[in-house]
Amino acid sequence: MTATAPALAGRGYDDIAVGEVLPEVAIPLTRTLIVATAIATRDFQDVHHDPELARERGSKDVFMNILTSNGLAGRFVTDWAGPFATVRRVKIRLGAPNYPGDTMTMTGEVVSMDNGLVEVKIQGANSLGNHLSGTVTVAYPASEGKGV
Numbered sequence: 001m002t003a004t005a006p007a008l009a010g011r012g013y014d015d016i017a018v019g020e021v022l023p024e025v026a027i028p029l030t031r032t033l034i035v036a037t038a039i040a041t042r043d044f045q046d047v048h049h050d051p052e053l054a055r056e057r058g059s060k061d062v063f064m065n066i067l068t069s070n071g072l073a074g075r076f077v078t079d080w081a082g083p084f085a086t087v088r089r090v091k092i093r094l095g096a097p098n099y100p101g102d103t104m105t106m107t108g109e110v111v112s113m114d115n116g117l118v119e120v121k122i123q124g125a126n127s128l129g130n131h132l133s134g135t136v137t138v139a140y141p142a143s144e145g146k147g148v
Helices: 033-040 052-057 066-081
Strands: 023-028 086-094 102-114 117-126 129-139
Touching: 023 033, 023 066, 023 117, 033 066, 066 086, 066 102, 066 117, 066 129, 102 129
Parallel strands: none
Antiparallel strands: 023 102, 086 129, 102 117, 117 129
16 A cells, blocks of 8 residues: 655635735744744844843843844744745834733735735734834745746
């Protein structure tokens, strides 16, 4: 008997429509998340891991670095988009800092679709306001409908 691998299941380009709202995702902003992801992205700036030095520099505590915010933005969209989608572009702008003890809630909406490309407008908000806003564009392969 021969075993075969199961086919990947997931949404395709033809399953999406402009105006579709992505499910909200709440991300607890733990000190461990902020420090570990700064170190993992090789961002050794003290404001991302040393509370005392962060305060000396005018911050109330350590805060999330942009590489982590960028990664969370892409992950938010790819978790929704499924295994056939690949990230083509992440374009975000930072606002309020992400401090430990808060929660960032990610929201998004499909704003355009063209020839296999899907652009999603995203926002990540915490108790201070919008931490990030921008767009993430994903591409679907040609075999998944009108992909690229």
